[in-house]
Amino acid sequence: LDITAPLTITGQGPNQTIIDASGVISDRVFHINMSANAGTVVISGVTIINGNFAGSGGGIYNYDADLTLVNTVISNNITSSYGGGVAISEGSLTLDETQILSNTAGQRGGGVYVYQSAAAFTQTNGSLIAYNHVTGSGGFNGGGGVYVSNGSAMLNGGQIFSNTANDNGGGVYALFGSAVLAGGQIFSNTANNNGGGVYVYEGNTMLSGSEIRGNKANSGGGVYVDESAAVFTQTGDSEIAYNSGQAATGGGGLYIDEGSATLSGGQIHHNNTAGNGGGVHIHDGNATLNGGQIRSNTASNDGGGVYIFGSAAAFTQTGTGLIAHNISTANGGGVYVDNGRATLAGGQILDNNAIDGGGVYVDAGSTMLSGSEILNNTASSEGGGVYVYQGQATLSGGQIFSNTARFGGGVHVESVSAVFTQTGITTIAHNTASDDGGGVFVASGSASLSEGSIRNNNASGGLGGGVYVQNSAAKMNVNKEQIINNTAYDAGGGIYHNHGTLTLVNTTVSGNRATRKTIPLSQGGGLYVVDGTVVLTYNTIVSNTAASGGRGIHRTGGSVLLQDTIVAYHSVANCYPGSGPGLTSNGYNLDSGATCVLNFTGDITNADPLLGPLADNGGNTLTHALLEGSPAIDQGVCVAGVDADQRGVSRPKGTTCDIGAFEVEPAIGPATEAVYLPIIIRN
DSSP: OEEOSOEEEEOSOTTTOEEEOTTSSSOOSEEEOOTTOOOEEEEESOEEEOOEESSSOSSEEESSOEEEEESOEEESOEESSBOSSEEESSSEEEEESOEEESOEESSBOSSEEEOSTTOEEEEETTOEEESOEEOOOSTTOBOSSEEESSSEEEEEEEEEESOEESSBOSSEEESSSEEEEEEEEEESOEESSBOSSEEESSSEEEESSOEEESOEEEEOSSEEEOSTTOEEEEOSSOEEESOEEEEEEEOSSEEESSSEEEEOSSEEESOEESSSOSSEEESSSEEEESSOEEESOEESSSOSSEEEOSTTOEEEEOTTOEEESOEESSBOSSEEESSSEEEEOSSEEESOEEEEOSSEEESSSEEEEEEEEEESOEEEEEOSSEEESSSEEEEEEEEEESOEEEEOSSEEEOSTTOEEEEESSOEEESOEEEEEOSSEEESSSEEEEESOEEESOEETTSBOSSEEEOSTTOEEEEESOEEESOEESSBOSSEEEOSSEEEEESOEEESOEEOOOSSSOOBOSSEEEOSSEEEEESOEEESOBOSSSOSSEEESSSEEEEESOEEEOOSSOSEEOOSTTOEEEOSOOEESSSTTOOOSTTOEESOOOOEEEEEOOSSSSOEEEEOTTOTTTTOSOOOTTOOBOTTSOBSOSSSSOOSSSOOOOOOOSOOOOOOOOOOOOOO
């Protein structure tokens, strides 16, 4: 039936008025071509069924009209090419309480095909696109429900569900056109390749109010974003939920191949994958999370929340973005960085779970933590907050707080090439290791800690409440740091140095505890050294506790060199030097007792350093101030390259440098003179 001018067809209802093309050999039901007679076609209250055509539009082909279908059913139509139910070339299509059901296309758009750039499609008012199918694969074939080639599509209500594509885009395929999903649902669609709910090739798709739910594909169970020009945006009260990525490549909720995604609202939740990236998989594209949530997703491999794969892949978390309650049955409960880069500049990574890297796992890529909070994550093995395998991680803002693992409750640094850096006003605190390294565990990599805080961490069943340094290749440099109030059960409440190299400069080690009171009794409340090399310069090691041995420093082996360092206020013994060379003094240290056996030039023993309580005396960290009359004032030696104290106050302020992490600043104000007058007694 050809329509060449504006027309309204009104039936008695889709169950009573049926236009059936089953008796027509190889033709569609309606062909709309207005030519010069631009106008509107309205079809309401009918069923259009059994069209069969080799060209586009098995049920209806709309070349250039503004077509509205009201309370109409388009079903069981077939085309070997594009648009099993309806194909739109240059016109428009609006669905109002209409159903497009069980249509088939051989190539594109089982239900609806939107072709030219001027073509527009709108689904609204409870309309339904369901059970449609695309049989072909390869090329650009797909779009079981809707295929948008160059035009535009608006889903403003209704449902696209249970459609299938033998290749990509079970529900919706956006080739070069645009799709706005502002309402309704895209659910239970299946793609045998990629994009169970939505596939974006080079198009632009915005999800602002719809739900993409319960879809399945090899990769991108919910959404697949393909080429570099492809753009996907999620905002508003929208959801990508309960989708499944069934292949090892992964991406249960969202898979980004080379395109880009901005997640500024809505939620990606309860998705799962048999591979990597339960919530989001970024292959070589980029994604920004600046206000939405990635939560409660599961990966059978790595990256419960987010997986970042290729060297060009990038992920940014900022604003109020939340990555929470995700699970990896392997590594990286919240975020896994394979070869790409992650910038975590805001929001939270919270309550995620994995074997290694409960919050974040950095394999060979890089991660910048410049403002995010990594909280309450759990690793059953290593790195409750952050695990660095052979890549780089930098904490320059935010905090790693209340995470749990067997080794490295806060941070675990594994291989020789792994690098972890903490700098600025940052905190690693209240983390727990059931064995060793409550705050930071350095196996064979390197760690640099500067101007931050390692505090209130706990190795509840082992060694190194604040820090554990394990192997000969391990390197740790600590400068202008506070390591305070950490607890280890066995030894090394603040630091346990098993091997490798440890350098502490301008650092306060205070209030740490080794708590075991049964045989063998705990030792080394502040620092415990087994082997390797430890160099201490301008440090204040005070008020740490243990059940036996050296409460401040306990050495059983290795080399410990001290210069310009205070060791004081420990009950029974400040130090246990151990056998052999003991503690090696490079001079100008202060021992409030005599157990450190310091006897080099400038060393002071059996003297109270007169320290103030741990307090904010300026700078980024807490310090013990030298009180007036302290024997540490102007009694140190200035060391080349160390020109400031823990707070950043320049050295020296007096005749020479002070001993310890605190440099006394002279009082600022006008000079005063005392005038003594004679006493005159008058009779």
